[in-house]
Amino acid sequence: MSAASEHKHVGDGWGAVTFICLTVLALLFLAPTIGVLLSAFKSTRDIALGDLWSLPQALYLDNFAEIFANPSVRIYLVNTLLVTVPATAASIALGVAAGYVFAKLPFRGSDLIFLGVVSGMFFPPQIILIPLFKLFNALGLIDTLWPMILIHSAMGIPICTLLMRNFFSTVPNALREAALLEGVNEWQILTRVALPISLPALAVLATLQFTWIWNDFLWPLIFTQSDDKRTIMLGLVSLRGQYSVAWGVQGALSIVASLPTQVIFLFFQRFFIRGMTMGAVKG
Amino acid sequence: MSDVAIEAVTKTFGAVSIIKGVDLAIPTGEFAVFVGPSGCGKSTLLRMISGLESVSSGTIRIGDVDVTRRPPAEGGTAMVFQSYALYPHMSVSENMSFGLRMNGAPRAEIERRVGEAARILQLEQLLDRRPKQLSGGQRQRVAIGRAIVRHPKVFLFDEPLSNLDASLRVQMRVEIARLHQEIGATMIYVTHDQVEAMTLADRIVVLNAGKVEQVGTPLDLYERPANLFVAGFLGQPSMNILDACVHAADGTQVSIRVAHGPLIGLELAAGHGLAAGEPVKLGIRPDAIRLQPRGRGEMPADVEIVEHLGDEVIAYLRLPGTPEAIIAKLEKSSGVRVGDACAIGFAVPELHVFGTDGLARTRLAHSA
Numbered sequence: 001m002s003a004a005s006e007h008k009h010v011g012d013g014w015g016a017v018t019f020i021c022l023t024v025l026a027l028l029f030l031a032p033t034i035g036v037l038l039s040a041f042k043s044t045r046d047i048a049l050g051d052l053w054s055l056p057q058a059l060y061l062d063n064f065a066e067i068f069a070n071p072s073v074r075i076y077l078v079n080t081l082l083v084t085v086p087a088t089a090a091s092i093a094l095g096v097a098a099g100y101v102f103a104k105l106p107f108r109g110s111d112l113i114f115l116g117v118v119s120g121m122f123f124p125p126q127i128i129l130i131p132l133f134k135l136f137n138a139l140g141l142i143d144t145l146w147p148m149i150l151i152h153s154a155m156g157i158p159i160c161t162l163l164m165r166n167f168f169s170t171v172p173n174a175l176r177e178a179a180l181l182e183g184v185n186e187w188q189i190l191t192r193v194a195l196p197i198s199l200p201a202l203a204v205l206a207t208l209q210f211t212w213i214w215n216d217f218l219w220p221l222i223f224t225q226s227d228d229k230r231t232i233m234l235g236l237v238s239l240r241g242q243y244s245v246a247w248g249v250q251g252a253l254s255i256v257a258s259l260p261t262q263v264i265f266l267f268f269q270r271f272f273i274r275g276m277t278m279g280a281v282k283g
Numbered sequence: 284m285s286d287v288a289i290e291a292v293t294k295t296f297g298a299v300s301i302i303k304g305v306d307l308a309i310p311t312g313e314f315a316v317f318v319g320p321s322g323c324g325k326s327t328l329l330r331m332i333s334g335l336e337s338v339s340s341g342t343i344r345i346g347d348v349d350v351t352r353r354p355p356a357e358g359g360t361a362m363v364f365q366s367y368a369l370y371p372h373m374s375v376s377e378n379m380s381f382g383l384r385m386n387g388a389p390r391a392e393i394e395r396r397v398g399e400a401a402r403i404l405q406l407e408q409l410l411d412r413r414p415k416q417l418s419g420g421q422r423q424r425v426a427i428g429r430a431i432v433r434h435p436k437v438f439l440f441d442e443p444l445s446n447l448d449a450s451l452r453v454q455m456r457v458e459i460a461r462l463h464q465e466i467g468a469t470m471i472y473v474t475h476d477q478v479e480a481m482t483l484a485d486r487i488v489v490l491n492a493g494k495v496e497q498v499g500t501p502l503d504l505y506e507r508p509a510n511l512f513v514a515g516f517l518g519q520p521s522m523n524i525l526d527a528c529v530h531a532a533d534g535t536q537v538s539i540r541v542a543h544g545p546l547i548g549l550e551l552a553a554g555h556g557l558a559a560g561e562p563v564k565l566g567i568r569p570d571a572i573r574l575q576p577r578g579r580g581e582m583p584a585d586v587e588i589v590e591h592l593g594d595e596v597i598a599y600l601r602l603p604g605t606p607e608a609i610i611a612k613l614e615k616s617s618g619v620r621v622g623d624a625c626a627i628g629f630a631v632p633e634l635h636v637f638g639t640d641g642l643a644r645t646r647l648a649h650s651a
Binding site: 172174175177178179180181182183184185188192193196197 | 333334335354355356357360361362364365366367368370371372381382383385386429433
């Protein structure tokens with residue numbers, strides 16, 4: 001056996017081991033999702049008789065019919081959108097502005113401020129939970145959507161600033177200088193030059209922030225009380241009966257609740273293209 | 284089109300001084316080339332003219348306007364960057380028209396100017412392409428086009444050809460020279476490539492360590508370098524610098540003894556300040572060296588290395604028993620070979636004399 005073919009043989013062996021490990025991991029991660037997916041299509045009787053992994057006797061769609069008929073579910077979805085969209089937009093907008101300044105318009109002490117902003121990522125939310133509750137209580141905003149919008153906007157700033165600052169740092173300075181020499185102002189440079197070539201970073205941020213805020217459970221739990229202010233993740237938990245857990249209905253709602261984040265990912269993934277700056281400078 | 288006046292300009296970064304007091308006047312329509320080794324401050328000076336770099340002290344005027352503290356766009360300059368700096372998400376025509384569009388120029392005017400620049404640079408077929416679909420030379424032409432559409436008072440080029448391969452560089456060099464002839468604007472061009480400097484410039488500004496060493500036409504600088512730095516920097520291969528000593532000085536008549544070599548009589552302009560016994564440096568261009576049979580020439584030498592460049596031959600010579608090496612540029616018919624024992628003859632009229640201060644002493648007439 002030649003050295004080359006032996007090498008290839010060894011490589012194949014490792015490839016197989018890697019493949020098996022990854023498959024097992026993927027199945028482990030997918031298992032709960034598959035369980036929920038299966039129970040969404042089972043009747044309550046079906047669920048009671050079989051186990052989580054058994055296939056449904058027949059394709060049972062009443063769980064979906066039930067959640068679509070439930071007016072609360074619509075309110076939950078609308079509330080979640082009302083929190084997620086503005087908070088995602090606000091955190092990204094602030095992150096873009098701050099990131100541009102830190103990357104392209106540094107000033108004395110800006111590195112220190114950047115460090116301070118980014119260190120905000122490492123605060124566990126539990127630490128600020130009680131002060132924030134007192135604050136929003138004093139402002140009379142408990143049981144409204146405002147606390148969630150404000151908190152998610154603020155808590156998104158560190159990651160958005162970090163990501164955008166790092167991405168803007170890769171945008172060649174010569175592009176900004178060329179635009180400055182043409183009499184283009186800083187705002188136009190940001191919106192017409194820097195942002196269009198930063199679409200991959202924006203897509204990553206939009207997906208991350210949307211998913212994170214959409215799936216949030218803690219803050220709505222703390223700041224909302226009435227049913228018509230709940231977001232979808234709280235609604236999911238509140239869907240159980242007094243004495244029973246409606247696994248099928250919860251499974252169906254879980255699937256519906258996860259759809260927007262899937263759509264967001266599918267929509268933005270086409271912007272996850274590298275090499276947008278290719279050709280800008282020597283390439 | 285405008286003249287550029289730079290007066291006592293300095294630039295410091297903290298304690299580090301980058302530009303140490305530069306005075307320079309560039310007349311309207313001139314093609315001036317800043318040349319110098321890496322880190323000499325030539326790009327910094329260009330960026331100060333553009334307004335992209337602040338000026339620590341001194342003034343810069345373009346035309347009659349003091350632009351020292353003005354924002355970049357108000358100086359009326361346009362810059363072509365080494366990296367092209369094209370907007371990757373815009374087409375060629377969008378790249379060229381971006382500044383005009385952002386400043387609210389009328390659409391018809393934008394189209395007219397882009398069309399004119401595209402015609403001058405032969406970019407008409409490429410207007411809808413993106414930068415990544417262009418070759419290096421085409422990208423650089425677009426970058427120049429973007430400068431042209433602005434109708435700037437002064438064109439600034441920051442090492443625009445450094446990223447191109449050798450043959451394309453020659454081609455673009457010719458195109459830039461042609462562009463200057465066609466539009467006749469004032470152009471300032473920064474390069475570390477002395478061939479670009481010699482071929483393009485009306486006048487060359489040689490910079491070293493933040494100071495102007497000499498300003499003059501390419502031939503002026505080549506034939507009458509003001510000091511050892513300019514003498515060594517311009518010319519390929521570099522000028523040979525030989526240790527020598529003043530043998531006798533009588534008025535303008537000076538005789539100089541070359542170390543390991545002959546006694547040479549020269550006539551220097553009055554005020555040369557050289558006295559007998561004073562060490563000097565003698566400079567001689569490689570093409571002013573003649574090889575002769577051993578015994579007939581003034582300095583014996585051995586041929587160490589021979590480089591055949593086709594139309595000419597570069598010979599590296601060593602003076603026996605010394606560490607000194609001399610480079611000679613010879614005709615291809617010279618028949619020189621490695622190991623040849625020969626002698627060096629000087630074309631005395633082409634000798635340059637430098638004092639211990641490094642400054643050149645002016646030659647008057649020549650005597651052997």
